Amino acid sequence: AQSVTQPDIHITVSEGASLELRCNYSYGATPYLFWYVQSPGQGLQLLLKYFSGDTLVQGIKGFEAEFKRSQSSFNLRKPSVHWSDAAEYFCAVGSRSNDYKLSFGAGTTVTVRA
C-alpha cells in the first residue's frame, strides 16, 4: 500500500526567508509524486509533479522539489517566501499500477509573518 507522511503539521516562516516542507512516502515500486497547495476554502492546486528523469523538479510560483529515492523523500522548497504563500500544502503519491489513485499526507500549514 502507498502512504505519505508529512512530519511537520505547522511551519511559520518570515516573509523573504526560505521554506522547506518535508514529505516521506512509502511505496514498493516507482512512485509518482505530487505537491498540491490549498488556500482556505479552496480546492487543490498542483504545484509540481515527479514521474521520472531529473530528480529536481521545478513547479509554479517559484517552488521546486527534490526526489531522493534512498531517503523515500520528496521535499518541497522555495528560496524566498511571499505572504501569499500562506496556505496548506499536501504531498501525494500515486502510481501507474494503482491507476493513479492518489494517497495524500495530512498536510502542512504554512504561516508567513511580516
Add this chain to the structure above:
Amino acid sequence: ETGVTQSPTHLIKTRGQQVTLRCSSQSGHNTVSWYQQALGQGPQFIFQYYREEENGRGNFPPRFSGLQFPNYSSELNVNALELDDSALYLCAMGGSYEQYFGPGTRLTVT
C-alpha cells in the same frame, strides 16, 4: 482555474438523509475520482470512475456510491448520512499524469 466545477458549493443535511454531489468539466476527461477531506486532514480517496465504470474504491462503505455519465460528468451519492460524513468533497478529473481538482462541496451533517 482547472475548468472543473462542483455543485453545490455548500450543503447542510440532517443525519439519515441522502445527498447527491455533482462534478463536471469543460474538457472531456474520461476519468473522475472523488475524495473526502475531513477538517484538518488530507483528502482520502473514495472511488474512481473510468468510462462510466467504477475503477477502484477506497475504504468507504457501500452507502457511498457514484455515477459517471457519457459526457464524463459525475455524481457522488451518500445515503444514510452520518455526522462523520461532514467534510469537503473534492472531485478530480483526468488520470495518468495530472488530475485537475474542483473547488469542492462543503457538506455539513447535523
